[in-house]
Amino acid sequence: MSEEKKSLNFIEQIIEEDLANNGYKKEELKFRFPPEPNGYLHIGHASSINLNFGLGLKYNAPVNLRFDDTNPIKEEQEFVDSIKKDVEWLGFKWAKECYASDYFQQLYDWAVALIKNGDAYVDSQTSEEIATQKGTPTKHGTESPYRNRSVEENLSLFEAMKNGETPEGAHVLRAKIDMTSSNMLMRDPIMYRTLHTAHHRTNNDWKIYPMYDWAHGESDFVESISHSFCTLEFLPHRELYNWFVNKVSTPEDFQPKQREFARRNLSHTIVSKRKLAQLVEKGFVESWDDPRMPTISGLRRRGYTPASIRNFAESIGVGKRENIIDMSHLEFCAREDLNKTAQRVMGVLDPVKLVITNYDKEEEWLEAENNPEDETAGTRQIPFSKEIYIEREDFKESANRKFFRLTLGKEVRLKNAYIIKGEDVVKDEDGNILEIHCTYDPLSKSGSGTEESKRKVKGTLHWVSIKHALKADVRLYDRLFTVEAPDADKEKDYLEFVNPNSLTTITGYVEPSLQTSKELDSFQFQRIGYFCVDKTSTKDKLVFNRTVTLKDSWAKKNN
Numbered sequence: 001m002s003e004e005k006k007s008l009n010f011i012e013q014i015i016e017e018d019l020a021n022n023g024y025k026k027e028e029l030k031f032r033f034p035p036e037p038n039g040y041l042h043i044g045h046a047s048s049i050n051l052n053f054g055l056g057l058k059y060n061a062p063v064n065l066r067f068d069d070t071n072p073i074k075e076e077q078e079f080v081d082s083i084k085k086d087v088e089w090l091g092f093k094w095a096k097e098c099y100a101s102d103y104f105q106q107l108y109d110w111a112v113a114l115i116k117n118g119d120a121y122v123d124s125q126t127s128e129e130i131a132t133q134k135g136t137p138t139k140h141g142t143e144s145p146y147r148n149r150s151v152e153e154n155l156s157l158f159e160a161m162k163n164g165e166t167p168e169g170a171h172v173l174r175a176k177i178d179m180t181s182s183n184m185l186m187r188d189p190i191m192y193r194t195l196h197t198a199h200h201r202t203n204n205d206w207k208i209y210p211m212y213d214w215a216h217g218e219s220d221f222v223e224s225i226s227h228s229f230c231t232l233e234f235l236p237h238r239e240l241y242n243w244f245v246n247k248v249s250t251p252e253d254f255q256p257k258q259r260e261f262a263r264r265n266l267s268h269t270i271v272s273k274r275k276l277a278q279l280v281e282k283g284f285v286e287s288w289d290d291p292r293m294p295t296i297s298g299l300r301r302r303g304y305t306p307a308s309i310r311n312f313a314e315s316i317g318v319g320k321r322e323n324i325i326d327m328s329h330l331e332f333c334a335r336e337d338l339n340k341t342a343q344r345v346m347g348v349l350d351p352v353k354l355v356i357t358n359y360d361k362e363e364e365w366l367e368a369e370n371n372p373e374d375e376t377a378g379t380r381q382i383p384f385s386k387e388i389y390i391e392r393e394d395f396k397e398s399a400n401r402k403f404f405r406l407t408l409g410k411e412v413r414l415k416n417a418y419i420i421k422g423e424d425v426v427k428d429e430d431g432n433i434l435e436i437h438c439t440y441d442p443l444s445k446s447g448s449g450t451e452e453s454k455r456k457v458k459g460t461l462h463w464v465s466i467k468h469a470l471k472a473d474v475r476l477y478d479r480l481f482t483v484e485a486p487d488a489d490k491e492k493d494y495l496e497f498v499n500p501n502s503l504t505t506i507t508g509y510v511e512p513s514l515q516t517s518k519e520l521d522s523f524q525f526q527r528i529g530y531f532c533v534d535k536t537s538t539k540d541k542l543v544f545n546r547t548v549t550l551k552d553s554w555a556k557k558n559n
Contacts, residue, residue: 010319015029018226029226029227030061030063030095031053031056031061031226032220033053033066034067034068035068036068036069038273039079040288040297041083042276042294043266044265044294046312047316051261064094068100068212072199073195073197082288085297098219104206108162111173113248115158120154121146122154123146124146125145136184137182141179141180141187143179158192167194168196169194174191175244177189186240189214191211193209194207216241217240218245225256228256228259229258230261232260232320234258242258262321262322264322265324268483268486275494291475291477292477305522308337312329315333338548340373340374341522344524346368347531348469348510350506352395352433353435353436354389355438356387357423361386363385364385365382366445381513382416382512385466388464390463392433395422406420406438406461407422409422411457412458412460413460415462416446418444419452421438422438468511470512471507472510472543474507475544476504477503478502486498510542519533528550530547
């Protein structure tokens with residue numbers, strides 16, 4: 001077997017098998033990504049997007065973006081717009097934008113045909129009665145008392161349902177299959193229910209709406225989808241999917257093929273749209289695009305790049321068994337991409353004033369490299385002056401030999417600037433340090449070529465010139481939940497595990513080059529982490545979101 005064949009995942013193996021042995025033609029391959037517009041897409045959807053659109057790129061096949069909009073109670077145009085934005089932002093283009101609602105008339109016509117053929121009937125039982133008579137996995141169901149209604153009565157009732165002449169909940173249309181099937185989904189599943197609710201596209205044209213199982217496979221059939229890939233919970237639905245498609249097609253028709261792959265769950269978060277909506281509604285987060293949310297819009301706002309999310313989805317692959325992927329792997333993918341692309345800047349988040357007592361210039365401008373990983377990134381000018389801020393944790397009055405930052409009587413280098421030596425401190429009445437006084441070596445300027453500039457010292461500190469520094473709100477984000485699987489314990493409410501310290505906002509100071517930064521611009525604050533400009537940021541009030549730290553601080557904290 002060639003290396004290429006060995007590297008195929010099981011989904012690709014299915015396609016290759018169909019092309020080689022099952023009569024499929026490469027030009028017949030067609031895929032789809034079918035989200036329901038009842039919320040914002042999350043990181044789990046990103047894997048599905050990457051899978052389906054990735055297959056489209058691999059096989060040069062079209063991929064449709066189809067909205068499964070069969071539930072007007074929960075679906076909104078806002079969610080449609082956000083989904084389209086997310087898919088485009090991830091770097092993918094769809095061949096055709098489709099909606100299940102495009103096929104409402106066709107689905108209705110097919111349902112009428114099933115009634116005429118004795119394959120569907122109108123049931124007037126309550127939802128509780130239907131649930132009871134469906135039986136259990138170990139006990140056969142019993143037939144509905146309305147199962148053998150005449151075709152004429154079924155057609156009349158179904159038309160009345162469509163016209164809104166019957167109350168909600170009075171009737172449903174069910175497929176007539178097998179009440180003794182071991183697969184409970186085959187025990188006369190519901191095809192239509194009555195909802196007197198306006199739809200975001202069809203408004204009040206329809207009073208009945210198709211169920212997912214009826215609409216999904218038929219939509220695949222209409223669009224000539226070759227392979228319909230779903231998550232593993234839809235495996236029991238495959239038998240019903242095939243039954244419905246067979247009822248509306250002929251043996252000569254090209255029929256779609258459903259296959260399933262396992263979800264990849266992300267640690268320390270949840271991906272249930274209902275629970276994500278609760279987090280917003282109850283004020284645990286500010287919105288669907290809160291940077292703590294696992295939504296694609298939240299990850300984008302936090303500073304994750306399209307490439308980092310695509311690389312994450314590619315690296316975890318597709319499998320047949322569900323498992324939990326540690327959040328640190330997603331963060332690793334972010335660091336890996338941002339390291340290549342993010343401009344290096346200097347910012348101080350917990351400042352202490354440092355005065356260079358023998359510096360007698362008003363100011364000077366120093367050259368700094370924008371990104372050592374990118375030769376084309378160029379350089380920028382940063383201001384230097386007598387008074388600067390450094391991080392408070394970068395100074396100790398005295399320290400052991402393993403402390404390679406600033407202490408009294410020892411030297412460190414200021415990044416892109418000079419070597420300085422700690423001389424003394426100024427404290428308040430309570431002993432808190434107000435100022436650190438240092439001297440500098442004027443011949444040690446970085447890049448000047450002097451022997452002094454080449455002198456090695458063990459520590460290098462970042463800094464900002466006080467009179468040039470820009471004040472900024474800096475939002476430090478942590479895990480949204482304190483446990484790996486917050487909704488795994490059925491005895492406890494997942495909200496009990498919300499991390500009360502998932503967001504800390506502080507005031508920091510950054511170099512003046514960031515004055516012109518704009519929304520979603522990403523930077524590495526040197527020695528601190530990667531940060532992104534938030535959408536609320538203005539020239540007068542800069543706001544940065546921490547995307548990830550430079551290293552996996554969570555793992556260190558929990559060891």
